[in-house]
Amino acid sequence: MDIVTPNDLASIKRSVDGGTEKQRETVKEIIADVQSKQDEALFHYTNKLDGASLSQLRVTEEEFNQAREALDTKDIDILKEAAENIKSFHEKQIRQSWFDTNEDGTVLGQKVTPLDAVGVYVPGGTAAYPSSVFMNVLPAVVAGVDRIVMVSPPSEEGTLPAGVLVAAEIAGVKEVYKVGGAQAVAALAYGTESIQPVDKIVGPGNIYVALAKREVFGDVDIDMIAGPSEIVVLADETAKPGEVAADLLSQAEHDERSSSVLVTTSESLAKAVAEEVDQQLEQLPRKDIAGASIRDFGAIVLCNSQEGAIDVVNSIAPEHLEIMMEEPFGVLGSIKHAGAIFLGRYSSEPVGDYFAGPNHVLPTSGTARFSSPLNVDDFVKKSSVIYYSKQAYEQNADKIARFARLEGLEAHAKAIEKRKDDES
Incomplete structure (x- = not known):
C-alpha cells in the first residue's frame, strides 16, 4: 500500500458512480423490455446474463427444504442467533404514532404506518450473502411490512445459495424469485405476471442494479445508490499492524473497486501495516480481487496530528470506520461523518457485518455526510394528523x-372564510 499525505486525499475520495452512457442505455432498454414483455423478458435476461434456463421464477417449498438440508445445523444455529441480534437492535428503533391535544381542543399528531410491500435485492455473483438477507429484511419485519419480496440472481444451474434461502426462511420471507440485475429491479417496480409490484426497493447490487434503482425512483422508493464497499481505520501506535492489515483486506476482498484506507500519525505503524498487507494478501483465496482493490483504491494516510487525522476521516466520510486507538471513546465525539463506527481492538468490521446487530447496509461514496444506515424508519411512512376545533378556527381564521x-392565493383565503360565512 502506498503511504500518502492528507494533500493526496483527492485520489482516495469516492463519488457516487453514475455509470457510463452505454450502461445507462442498457438499463433503460432492460426496464422497457420488462414493462412490455414481463415474465418473458425476465426469463430471457436470466438466460442471457446469468446463463440459467428457468421454467419458473419463484423458489419452491422443495427448494427451501433442500437448502435447509444442505446446511450444517451449527451454521443454521449461527444464522438464527445473528437474526435475533439484528432484530433486537432494530426493535429499539420503532417509532410510535403520537397525538397532542391543546387547551383549545385542537389535536395535532403523527400517524406511523408500515409500507404495504417492499422488494429486497440480494446480490449474487462472486459470493453468497445471507447477511444481506437479514440486514434488508429484518428492519422491514420489525416495521410491520406485510409483504416482503426477495429477488436474487441464480447460478447457471438455476439455484440460489443454500445460506441465502435458509436466511430468507429464518427472516420470514415466503416470496423469493430467482431473478437479478436491472430486470429484477424493473419487475419489483412495475410488476409482471409472476411478480406483483412493491412500494420500495432496498438492497445492494452491481452498477446495473444501482442504475436501475435510480431509474425507477419516483415510481417506487429506494433505499440508496450503493457503491463499492469502503473501510477507514483510524489508528495510533498502540494498534497491532497484523490486525489492521487483516481488517483492511476484509473489505478489499469484496470487490476490485472496494476502498481500504489506514489513517494514522504513526510512521512505524504505517510501514508495518504496508508490509503486513502484502504478506497476508498472498494467503487469501480472493487475492486477485483484494490485490486489485488495494492497488487501485487502497492507501495509508500519514498525518502530523490526531486532529489532522480526524479531519481526514470526516473528509472521506467512510462507510465503515474502525477506531483502533488507546482511547477510542475519547475520539468518538469528534467523528461527524461515518456510516458505522467500530470502537477498539475487538470490534473488527466483520462483527458488524454479521453478528452484532446494527445494520450493515450503509451509505457509501461519501454520502455518510448526509445519510444513515438502513433502519426501521426506511420501512414506514409518517402522516400528519390535524383536527382543528371551532375555538381554534375562530381564533386563527383571519x-x-x-x-x-x-x-x-385568494381561493385559500376564501376556503377559510367560507366557514365563517356559513356560521352567520
Whole structure:
C-alpha cells in the first residue's frame, strides 16, 4: 500500500458512480423490455446474463427444504442467533404514532404506518450473502411490512445459495424469485405476471442494479445508490499492524473497486501495516480481487496530528470506520461523518457485518455526510394528523386568510372564510 499525505486525499475520495452512457442505455432498454414483455423478458435476461434456463421464477417449498438440508445445523444455529441480534437492535428503533391535544381542543399528531410491500435485492455473483438477507429484511419485519419480496440472481444451474434461502426462511420471507440485475429491479417496480409490484426497493447490487434503482425512483422508493464497499481505520501506535492489515483486506476482498484506507500519525505503524498487507494478501483465496482493490483504491494516510487525522476521516466520510486507538471513546465525539463506527481492538468490521446487530447496509461514496444506515424508519411512512376545533378556527381564521393573501392565493383565503360565512 502506498503511504500518502492528507494533500493526496483527492485520489482516495469516492463519488457516487453514475455509470457510463452505454450502461445507462442498457438499463433503460432492460426496464422497457420488462414493462412490455414481463415474465418473458425476465426469463430471457436470466438466460442471457446469468446463463440459467428457468421454467419458473419463484423458489419452491422443495427448494427451501433442500437448502435447509444442505446446511450444517451449527451454521443454521449461527444464522438464527445473528437474526435475533439484528432484530433486537432494530426493535429499539420503532417509532410510535403520537397525538397532542391543546387547551383549545385542537389535536395535532403523527400517524406511523408500515409500507404495504417492499422488494429486497440480494446480490449474487462472486459470493453468497445471507447477511444481506437479514440486514434488508429484518428492519422491514420489525416495521410491520406485510409483504416482503426477495429477488436474487441464480447460478447457471438455476439455484440460489443454500445460506441465502435458509436466511430468507429464518427472516420470514415466503416470496423469493430467482431473478437479478436491472430486470429484477424493473419487475419489483412495475410488476409482471409472476411478480406483483412493491412500494420500495432496498438492497445492494452491481452498477446495473444501482442504475436501475435510480431509474425507477419516483415510481417506487429506494433505499440508496450503493457503491463499492469502503473501510477507514483510524489508528495510533498502540494498534497491532497484523490486525489492521487483516481488517483492511476484509473489505478489499469484496470487490476490485472496494476502498481500504489506514489513517494514522504513526510512521512505524504505517510501514508495518504496508508490509503486513502484502504478506497476508498472498494467503487469501480472493487475492486477485483484494490485490486489485488495494492497488487501485487502497492507501495509508500519514498525518502530523490526531486532529489532522480526524479531519481526514470526516473528509472521506467512510462507510465503515474502525477506531483502533488507546482511547477510542475519547475520539468518538469528534467523528461527524461515518456510516458505522467500530470502537477498539475487538470490534473488527466483520462483527458488524454479521453478528452484532446494527445494520450493515450503509451509505457509501461519501454520502455518510448526509445519510444513515438502513433502519426501521426506511420501512414506514409518517402522516400528519390535524383536527382543528371551532375555538381554534375562530381564533386563527383571519390570520390564516391573511397569510394566504400574502401568497396571492385568494381561493385559500376564501376556503377559510367560507366557514365563517356559513356560521352567520
